[in-house]
Amino acid sequence: MKKLVDAFKEFMRNVPQPVFVAIAKDTDGEVGGLTVSSFTSISLEPLLVMVAIDRNARSFIHFKYAVGWTVSLLGENQSLISGTFANPKIPMEERLSRVKLADSPNLAVPYIRDAVAFMECEPYDSFEAGDHFIFLGKVIHAEILTDAKPLIYYRKHYTTIKD
Ligand SMILES: Cc1cc2nc3c(=O)[nH]c(=O)nc-3n(C[C@H](O)[C@H](O)[C@H](O)COP(=O)(O)O)c2cc1C
Secondary structure: OHHHHHHHHHHHHOOOEEOEEEEEEEOOOOEEEEEEOOOEEEEOOOOEEEEEEEOOOOOHHHHHOEEEEEEEEOEOOOHHHHHHHOOOOOOHHHHHHOOOEEEOOOOOOEEEOOOOEEEEEEEEEEEEEOOEEEEEEEEEEEEEOOOOOEOEEEOOEEEOOOO
C-alpha cells in the first residue's frame, strides 16, 4: 500500500497545477481561506466549478456553512501569497491581513485584489470525498484582473508557463 501511496504522490508531483487562493464567508460573516490547486470547471449549464478542501483545514467550516466563496488565480510573482495561505502556523487573521483584499460584487466575499483573475460562487452542493470534501459552486461573477502569467506548482516548486 505504501508503494501505491508513493506512486500516487509521485504521479501528482508531475502534474503541473495552477495555484489559487480560495476564500469562504460563512453565515456568521466569518472568513477563512487557503491555497488550493484542486479548482476545476465542471459544467456550463448551470455554470459550476469545484474545489476540494481538507476536512482538517481551518477554512473547512467556513466552506461548509458558506454564503459564498471566491477563487483567485495567483500570478507568477505571488508564490509568497501561496506560501502564506498554505502555512498552518500563520493565524487566519494575519494570513488575510498580509494580502490586498477586495470584496466580491454580489456577496462581499474577499478575493485577492491583484491576482490574475477571480470567480465568485454561491454554494451549489457538497460531497464527502475521503479526507476531503468537494464543494461545487455556482459561478455568479468572473473577472480578469491582470495579464500576468499564472503561478504553477510543479515537482514541489513554483514556476510559470512559457509564452
Ligand atoms: C500548491 C498547493 C496546493 C494545495 N491545494 C490544496 C487543495 O486543493 N485542497 C486543500 O485542502 N489543501 C490544499 N493545499 C494545502 C493547504 O493550503 C494547507 O494545508 C493549508 O495550511 C490549509 O489551511 P489551514 O492552514 O488554514 O488549515 C495546497 C497547498 C499548496 C502549497
